[in-house]
Amino acid sequence: MEYILFIVYLLIFCWLLTKVRFVKNSGLSNKYILLLFGAKIFAGLAIGWISIHIYSTGNDYWDVNREGWSEYQLLWSDPKEYFSNLFTSNYQQGYGGLFDSFQSFWNDLRNNIIIKMLSVCDIFSRGNYYINSLFFNFVGFLGHVAFYKIFIQIYRKQQLAVIVCCFLLPSMLYFTSGVQKDNIVFTTLGFLLYAVYQSLNKNRWTAKRLAIIFIAFIMLFLIRSYVLINLLPALTIWILVSKYKWPPLKSFIIGYIITGVLFFNVNAIVNSIDPLKTVTNKQAAFFTLPIAATQIKLDTLYPNFKSFAFNAPQAFNHLLLRPYPTELPAKSLLPINIELIIFQLCFILFLLFKRKAIPEEKDAFIIFGIFFSMTMFLFIGYIMPNLGSIVRYRSVYLPFLMAPVICRINWEKIARLIKIKK
Known part of the structure; x- marks a missing residue:
């Protein structure tokens, strides 16, 4: 039945x-x-x-x-x-x-x-x-x-x-x-970002789109609140860039510098808000879980700027480069190893056979996606000592990084080169 x-x-x-x-x-x-x-x-x-x-x-x-x-x-x-x-x-x-x-x-x-x-x-x-x-x-x-x-x-x-x-x-x-x-x-991210993208593209915030955005905020807050927290700065900068026609890359860099300053100093202004302690507590909570087959070394994070800056390269390494090609703590990670190698090859092809740049007004969303996904990668890398969980958590944000790479590769030129060699 x-x-x-x-x-x-x-x-x-x-x-x-x-x-x-x-x-x-x-x-x-x-x-x-x-x-x-x-x-x-x-x-x-x-x-x-x-x-x-x-x-x-x-x-x-x-x-x-x-x-x-x-x-x-x-x-x-x-x-x-x-x-x-x-x-x-x-x-x-x-x-x-x-x-x-x-x-x-x-x-x-x-x-x-x-x-x-x-x-x-x-x-x-x-x-x-x-x-x-x-x-x-x-x-x-x-x-x-x-x-x-x-x-x-x-x-x-x-x-x-x-x-x-x-x-x-x-x-x-x-x-x-x-x-x-x-x-x-x-x-939820798909619906939220499509509603914002259409609103900015058409310069019109309809009641339907605003309702979708509001419901998406509530859903993210209830399901994974840290995603919403990491999303809000990037989303705000994207909206401002699109509305006031600011240069996207420069605006995101300045916006994230301001966000970083607030992140590390907000506790001095409002004692009840301590984002540094929240992140370190999350890492400490994951350290209490039983050791998994895909466990990796993760340096202890302390609630100060020096510790966050020191641990950032390790966090990005875990999210962008691991598992390494030769790293196979569990057989279930083999497909992930192969996928990551393919992604890295795509990035090399992107550098060698890159198409011309897209218009600046469309570039704002791409830069938004890169900053947002890298922020998520940094956060996950700070708290997660388990490769199995890392590959699962980062999978949600892969389109933001891989679409600008794969879609900007000149595949026709590569095909012509292969054909000539044959």
Whole structure:
């Protein structure tokens, strides 16, 4: 029966995607839409199957699915508790610990929201993980479309490269197809940035777009608050650059210098706000977890400028260069090693065979994406001592870095050179 349900829902979702105006207006043909959605669904099935058969204990995907089924049963046995427990704190500190990584209402809320979503899906799926994956990835696919609709306006003649960067980067596709926070964060970012991009492009902030932006802010705050915090400076600078026609690169550099000064000195102005302590506490919380197979050395971070500056090269190294080609602490990292080598080769090709620069007004979003993703990489590199988690967390932000590289490579020139040599 579950197989039949899966096929029925899959066919319904495939039909819906060819009818949804947001997808139809992307310029993608129905053939491309269905093939790319098929890749998304396959990745969702793969991450579920691998999680249960290879990582049989302590995997996030199946754990939340089981919790979702428990919530579904609670809906029928105790509706009052079902509708109230999402807002109930069972901790002594009550609703404190907004940025804590463990033992706080807000930390639990990040998973509890997903569990509630799953409990609704369970009405139709009867608790089947793979059917729930269909529901999550139907919505998640729209996030990919949103990114595509932004980048295709910047690189109009590079459709295939844009498709690869927005739909098919291996680790991005894999990790954003699971029934977990990465899927939701990626999708939310897609909708948020598309709404802002369209508003700036058309010089009109409609009520619909503002509503999307507001809902996206709330969702990011509840699911991964640090993403929203890191996003806000880049988003503000991007909007100001587009509105006042400031030079993008210079404006982002100045804006981030000002942001850095505030970051390191805000505690001296407002004693209750201490971002340095928040970041170091997050790192300390990850240090308390059991040592994983992909554990890496991470220097202890202290709440002062010197420690943050000293640890920055290590943080960027972990996010941009690791796992190294010869580094394989677990066999599951082999595809990531290969992917990273391919990305590095693409960067070399970009330096050797770069197309002409895009117009400055379109460059603002590209520079925004680079600054935002590098900020996220720095933050993740500061707190995360686990390669497995690092590759998962960074996968969400890969389009911001790889699209400007892959779409600016002169592939036609490379093909001609190869043909001449033959």
